[in-house]
Amino acid sequence: AQKVTQAQTEISVVEKEDVTLDCVYETRDTTYYLFWYKQPPSGELVFLIRRNSFDEQNEISGRYSWNFQKSTSSFNFTITASQVVDSAVYFCALKGVWAFNYGGATNKLIFGTGTLLAVQP
Amino acid sequence: DGGITQSPKYLFRKEGQNVTLSCEQNLNHDAMYWYRQDPGQGLRLIYYSHIVNDFQKGDIAEGYSVSREKKESFPLTVTSAQKNPTAFYLCASSIPTSGGRNTQYFGPGTRLTVL
Numbered sequence: 001a002q003k004v005t006q007a008q009t010e011i012s013v014v015e016k017e018d019v020t021l022d023c024v025y026e027t028r029d030t031t032y033y034l035f036w037y038k039q040p041p042s043g044e045l046v047f048l049i050r051r052n053s054f055d056e057q058n059e060i061s062g063r064y065s066w067n068f069q070k071s072t073s074s075f076n077f078t079i080t081a082s083q084v085v086d087s088a089v090y091f092c093a094l095k096g097v098w099a100f101n102y103g104g105a106t107n108k109l110i111f112g113t114g115t116l117l118a119v120q121p
Numbered sequence: 122d123g124g125i126t127q128s129p130k131y132l133f134r135k136e137g138q139n140v141t142l143s144c145e146q147n148l149n150h151d152a153m154y155w156y157r158q159d160p161g162q163g164l165r166l167i168y169y170s171h172i173v174n175d176f177q178k179g180d181i182a183e184g185y186s187v188s189r190e191k192k193e194s195f196p197l198t199v200t201s202a203q204k205n206p207t208a209f210y211l212c213a214s215s216i217p218t219s220g221g222r223n224t225q226y227f228g229p230g231t232r233l234t235v236l
Contacts, residue, residue: 004163035224043209045164045227091163108179109225111163 002027004094006112013082014120021077021115023092029053034068034075035093035109045091051075082119089114123148125228127212132233134199134206142197142231144212153195154213154225157181164211170195199233207235 003026013019025034036048049059051068059066063080079086092112125146134140144153152171156164166179170189184203189195195214199206209232213225 009161037227043211043230043232045211045213047224047226050224093163108166108169109164111165113161113163 002029002094002096002110004092004110004112006090006092006115008115009113010116010118012118012120015084016081018078018080019082019117019119021079021090021092021117023075023077023112025073025075025092025094027094027096029096031096033095035095036066036075036077037091037093039089039091039114041088048077079117082117084119084121087117087119089116125212125214125226127210127228127231129231130229132231134233134235136235137201139198139200140233142199142210142212142233144195144197144228146193146195146212146214146228148214148226149192150214150216150226151192152215152223153189154215155179155185155187155195155197156211156213158209158211158230167197167210206233208233 005024008022011019032053034051037045038048039045049066056068056070065078067076075092091114094110128143132140154169155167157167158164165181167181167185168176168179168187170176173189173192176187176189184200186198186200187195195212209230211230212228215223215225
């Protein structure tokens with residue numbers, strides 16, 4: 001089965017602090033994709049990043065960085081110098097290539113339960 | 122601008138009524154999806170469609186129905202058979218590619234409340 005765990009339900013930080021959101025996944029696929037989405041209070045999910053299982057290079061985009069480690073099945077997300085506008089729910093998601101092999105819909109995204117990040121001014 | 126629109130933003134329904142949620146996209150994406158989000162939970166897949174005139178059940182299809190008569194439209198009907206319909210509904214679309222690497226892009230959502 002495929003599963004995504006975001007153990008941190010809520011995190012509260014003060015502006016300018018660094019914060020890391022954890023994501024641990026389970027899959028039997030050798031090829032898979034990992035995603036992070038941001039859901040601000042307006043409700044729309046905003047795509048942040050996609051990573052495939054063969055690319056373990058860390059990625060940095062401005063204040064955002066992602067650490068993918070296959071050895072620990074983790075895909076953690078760090079925000080540096082957090083800002084109030086970063087306040088949102090963040091979802092990690094997994095898509096296995098061969099999900100249909102065990103009854104899953106093809107191209108089905110498996111979401112974690114999300115982490116609510118509150119950045120205080 | 123290209124994107125996904127959902128209407129209405131808020132919807133109130135009396136018990137026993139069917140309601141239809143609209144989802145339209147002008148991204149020229151072949152695949153479209155409906156998800157349900159409940160407080161404190163991740164998104165769960167209701168229905169998906171990879172091509173016009175074809176759609177498949179997701180994990181929680183009971184009490185819902187869809188149609189895909191046009192590429193750009195994928196309306197979701199919440200029927201009276203859905204026992205707990207109050208939730209936030211999100212529509213997504215993507216270019217279906219082999220290997221699963223496609224990214225799903227989401228609309229702004231519809232919040233449905235049953236009175």
